[in-house]
Amino acid sequence: MRDAAAIMTAEIQSGTVFSIDDDRWAAVLARDRRADRLFYYSVETTGVYCRPVCGARRPNRENVRFHESAGAAEKAGYRPCKRCRPREADRSATLVADACRLIAEAESPPSLSDLAARAKLSPFHFHRLFKAATGVTPKAYADAARADRVRRALTETPTVTAAIYESGFNSSGRFYEASASILCMTPTRFRAGGAHETLYFGVGQCSLGAILVAASDKGVASVELGDDPQVLISMLKNRFPRARLIEGDSVLQVRMAEIIRGVDLPTPSLDLPLDVRGTAFQRRVWQALRAIPPGETASYAEIAARIGAPSSSRAVARACAANPVAVTIPCHRVVRKDGGLAGYRWGVDRKRALLDRESGN
Numbered sequence: 535m536r537d538a539a540a541i542m543t544a545e546i547q548s549g550t551v552f553s554i555d556d557d558r559w560a561a562v563l564a565r566d567r568r569a570d571r572l573f574y575y576s577v578e579t580t581g582v583y584c585r586p587v588c589g590a591r592r593p594n595r596e597n598v599r600f601h602e603s604a605g606a607a608e609k610a611g612y613r614p615c616k617r618c619r620p621r622e623a624d625r626s627a628t629l630v631a632d633a634c635r636l637i638a639e640a641e642s643p644p645s646l647s648d649l650a651a652r653a654k655l656s657p658f659h660f661h662r663l664f665k666a667a668t669g670v671t672p673k674a675y676a677d678a679a680r681a682d683r684v685r686r687a688l689t690e691t692p693t694v695t696a697a698i699y700e701s702g703f704n705s706s707g708r709f710y711e712a713s714a715s716i717l718c719m720t721p722t723r724f725r726a727g728g729a730h731e732t733l734y735f736g737v738g739q740c741s742l743g744a745i746l747v748a749a750s751d752k753g754v755a756s757v758e759l760g761d762d763p764q765v766l767i768s769m770l771k772n773r774f775p776r777a778r779l780i781e782g783d784s785v786l787q788v789r790m791a792e793i794i795r796g797v798d799l800p801t802p803s804l805d806l807p808l809d810v811r812g813t814a815f816q817r818r819v820w821q822a823l824r825a826i827p828p829g830e831t832a833s834y835a836e837i838a839a840r841i842g843a844p845s846s847s848r849a850v851a852r853a854c855a856a857n858p859v860a861v862t863i864p865c866h867r868v869v870r871k872d873g874g875l876a877g878y879r880w881g882v883d884r885k886r887a888l889l890d891r892e893s894g895n
Contacts, residue, residue: 558600561586574601574620576612583607588618629653630664634675638683643676731777734786735770737763740797742884745860746770747790748779753807757793757859759880796861797888810858815843819853826867828892833871855879861888 552558552569561569569586576583577593583601584590601607604620614621633649649672650660664672733755735748740759746766748756756773758766771779789806810820818841825840826832832840834847834854843849854865857879866885870876878885 555600558586559595559598562598563592565589574604574607575599576601576607576610581612582615583612583620584615585618585620588615590615590617629655629660633660633664633672634679637672637676638679643673643679646672731774732780733770733774733777734780734783735767736782736786736790737766738790738794740794742797742880742887745790745794745797747786747793748774749786749789750809752809754789754793754859754862755809755811757862759860759884793861799891806862808859808862810863812853812856812858815846815849816853816856819850820857820863820865823854823857823863823865823868826864828864828867829894831867831869831873831889834868834876835871837868851876864888867892 552561552572558569558573558575560566562575565587567587571585574583574585576599578597578599579593583604599610601610601612604614607620608614633653636644636649636652646657646661649664650657653660653663655663661672664675731750733748733750735746735756737744737746739745742759744760744763744766746756746758746760746763746769747754748770756770758769760766792806810817812820819837822837822840834850835844838844838846838850841850850868854868855877857863857865860866860880866878866888868876875882875885875889
């Protein structure tokens, strides 16, 4: 039976399976990182066992045996490799697995300091360890876990009230605050899944990668940036599972061309009709963002002051993160108080590129 570390890694590695020896041997030959800690291999002639990514010289296939865990390899009489240190890697994965479970079960995402203290590591070391094992930061993992809980509860429970408790929230206030930033619409509208709505969408390429634009008869409802067009389409379907999605029409093509031009060339703010779904607070923030001219930026605190809520900087940041229409609502123009680039839903590199372009750099 696999240990906790192997189970955690298997869940993280995008469903990749190495269940037969031929696939495992191919992974060893390629030093495939997707296989790391999903299994171990031992070499009969040396009495040593290794991780699939070990940089040691590859052994002859006839001398290799495979094991489900480091413990299983040691029980079979093999000692850990001093180069790839499988026992240390196994311990690190166990710590990360424990953190992932804690994040998944917590009502409020635990802080980096709390997670690091539980692992008996410094925050810096734990952050680096977690990202190396999962590919994402602890905060990104927590955001994804909470988003999954909210969406699943709203889909599987008969009422919004039931969803509040099913997703692990002890109060409706916290649930509505979290769900608004995750869903970009009210829980009731999400449960409807876009029922009785028709959305036209198109996927193209711009200087920042793939771009998806979706619009209803009222206006643009979604603008997403990414690397894989199919991933963007899947995101749209997940967000509007009951809507009628139609690929392209003449009006959409015009709007899409305008948005791509807004990405590729410094222009005045795009003045397109929008059909965005958000809370009243989010809509106030988004309206303030559209008033920031190209080439200029504003801090979260400045936006909070402009909408008459000077103590709501964090809520402004959450509203920016929930923006469903990249570039059209220019949340990339919001920066930290010291001028540094904060997070951006579509990647900080894209945010930097947009700001450099608009400032003429």
